[in-house]
Amino acid sequence: MKKFTYLMLFLLLAACGGQAEPAAELTRIRLPMGYIADPQYAPFYVAIEKGYFAEAGFEIEFDYSFETDGVALVGAGEVPFALVSGDVLLLARAQNVPVVYVMEWFQKFPIGVASKASAEIRTPADMVGRVVGIPGLFGATYVAYEGLLSAAGLTADQITLEEVGFNQVEVLLTDRVEAVMVYVNNEPVQLAAMGEEINLIQVADYVDMVASGIITNEQYAAENPERVRAFVAAFTRGLQDTLADPDEAYEITKKYVEGLDDGRRGVLDASLPLWTAPQLGHTAAESWVQTQAVLVEMGQLSPAGRFIGRLQQRLLI
Numbered sequence: 001m002k003k004f005t006y007l008m009l010f011l012l013l014a015a016c017g018g019q020a021e022p023a024a025e026l027t028r029i030r031l032p033m034g035y036i037a038d039p040q041y042a043p044f045y046v047a048i049e050k051g052y053f054a055e056a057g058f059e060i061e062f063d064y065s066f067e068t069d070g071v072a073l074v075g076a077g078e079v080p081f082a083l084v085s086g087d088v089l090l091l092a093r094a095q096n097v098p099v100v101y102v103m104e105w106f107q108k109f110p111i112g113v114a115s116k117a118s119a120e121i122r123t124p125a126d127m128v129g130r131v132v133g134i135p136g137l138f139g140a141t142y143v144a145y146e147g148l149l150s151a152a153g154l155t156a157d158q159i160t161l162e163e164v165g166f167n168q169v170e171v172l173l174t175d176r177v178e179a180v181m182v183y184v185n186n187e188p189v190q191l192a193a194m195g196e197e198i199n200l201i202q203v204a205d206y207v208d209m210v211a212s213g214i215i216t217n218e219q220y221a222a223e224n225p226e227r228v229r230a231f232v233a234a235f236t237r238g239l240q241d242t243l244a245d246p247d248e249a250y251e252i253t254k255k256y257v258e259g260l261d262d263g264r265r266g267v268l269d270a271s272l273p274l275w276t277a278p279q280l281g282h283t284a285a286e287s288w289v290q291t292q293a294v295l296v297e298m299g300q301l302s303p304a305g306r307f308i309g310r311l312q313q314r315l316l317i
Contacts, residue, residue, distance in 0.1 A: 026059040032070030032082040033062055034212065037257045039268040040185055042249040043105075043275075045256045047238025056230035062256075074217050075099050080224075081231060085109075086210020086283075086291045087143045094301055098218035103232050104283040105239070106211035108204035108274045111144035114172065114188050115179035117197040124152035124201060133164035133177035141181040144203040147294040151207040169194075185270035193263055209291040210283055211274075236280055243272060 033041060044060070047053050053060050063070075063079075070082030071089070075097035084092075089101050113132065115121040121130065135141055149156065164171045168180035168187050173196065182188060184202055191198050203209075214232060221228050242249040250268050254260045295301040 025057070026054060027057055028059040028061060029081065030061045030063045030073075030079050032067075032073055032079065033064050034067040034070060034083050034085075036064050037062070039250065039253050039257060039260070039264055040271045041256070042246075042253045042268055042271075043235060043239040043242045045238075045253050046241050046249050047234050049252045049255070050238065050241065052234040052237045053231075056234040057227070058231060058234070071097060071099060071215070074215055077217050077220065080220050080227070081214055081216050083212055084215045085140055085212045086288065087140065087295060089210070089215060090288075090292055090295060091300060099215045100218050100221055101210070101213055101215050101283070102221070102228060103235070103281040104210060104213040104287075105235075105281070106213070106274050107277040107282075108202070109140070109144060109147075109207075109209045109211045110184050110271075110274050111141055111203045112182055112184040112188070113148070113179050113201040113203075114168070114182045114191065114198050116172065117199055119178050119199070121179050122199050122201070124148055124154060124206065127179060128154065128158045130178040131160045131162055131176075133162050133168055133171050133180040135166050135168070135181070136163050141183075143209070143294060143298070145181050146298050147207040147209055147290075148201070148203045150294060150297055185267055185274060189264075189266035189270055192266065207290055207294065208284070208287045209294060210287045213281075213283070232281065239275060239280055242268075243276060246272060 031044075033044075035041075041062075044062075048060055067082075067084050067088050070079075070084055071092045073079045074082045074084075075092065083105070084099075084101075085106075086101065086104075089099060092099050113121070113124075113127065119130075121127060132145075134145060145161070148154075149159075162177055164177065164180070168182050169190050171177050172180045172191070173194075180187065184200060188198060188200050204211075214235065216228055246268055250265055253268070257264075292301060296303060
């Protein structure tokens with residue numbers, strides 16, 4: 001399959017490793033995060049504490065709202081940036097929402113299938129005939145579930161899927177289901193802290209989809225490329241520091257996450273390998289192709305080829 005080059009992929013890639021010039025004055029911005037205050041946001045907390053965002057000219061106000069809220073706000077030009085996964089970005093672009101993806105933060109789609117070790121579910125094939133819990137037929141866990149089935153050559157009728165809300169840990173421990181769809185840096189950490197031995201199937205080992213990253217407004221990027229470069233560079237410095245010294249990053253995180261105790265250090269430790277890459281911020285074109293393919297198969301996007309072709313024409317550098 002032909003690979004495509006997108007403005008979404010690397011509008012600002014050259015800036016990822018650079019340092020921003022000190023700003024004369026700061027612009028206060030609200031940053032939609034997609035989730036609650038959490039150790040997984042350590043790179044942002046580090047970038048603030050070390051003055052990287054200030055050097056880039058930004059004062060950050062964290063907005064722990066849903067990804068869909070972030071897309072809407074950026075698309076409307078009400079905020080300049082948000083954290084959004086690739087599947088959400090593609091669905092927004094299909095609706096002509098003028099958002100562009102400028103850096104892939106999570107290099108691996110952070111969804112997996114967790115089960116008690118005693119269930120002996122070690123591969124997707126082991127899920128056949130089992131009951132799998134999922135928060136609902138929406139969001140990243142659902143997209144990842146469908147992507148995993150497709151990659152493994154499985155069909156929906158081979159597995160009993162049960163909507164359980166965001167109670168994956170409870171329903172697994174009480175044997176209401178045999179496995180659950182989880183964020184690999186969240187529920188498995190909780191289960192391990194409880195002493196439960198689990199098996200974890202990581203969806204990213206079977207299908208490479210575009211995970212959480214930084215988006216901006218198409219017009220904002222065109223009119224303020226230096227500001228976008230500065231923002232990405234500031235975050236990248238925070239990410240580099242977090243990967244280099246997780247202990248320091250976790251101590252900084254305690255200032256931003258209320259009630260954080262050492263029991264949640266595992267969230268940060270489990271996140272580190274999800275962020276690591278030879279080139280931070282890089283997104284492979286094939287990852288977009290695979291993400292689109294999953295959404296097309298789910299019926300959420302138009303047939304393969306048409307949408308990506310339009311995207312190429314509109315967003316080529």
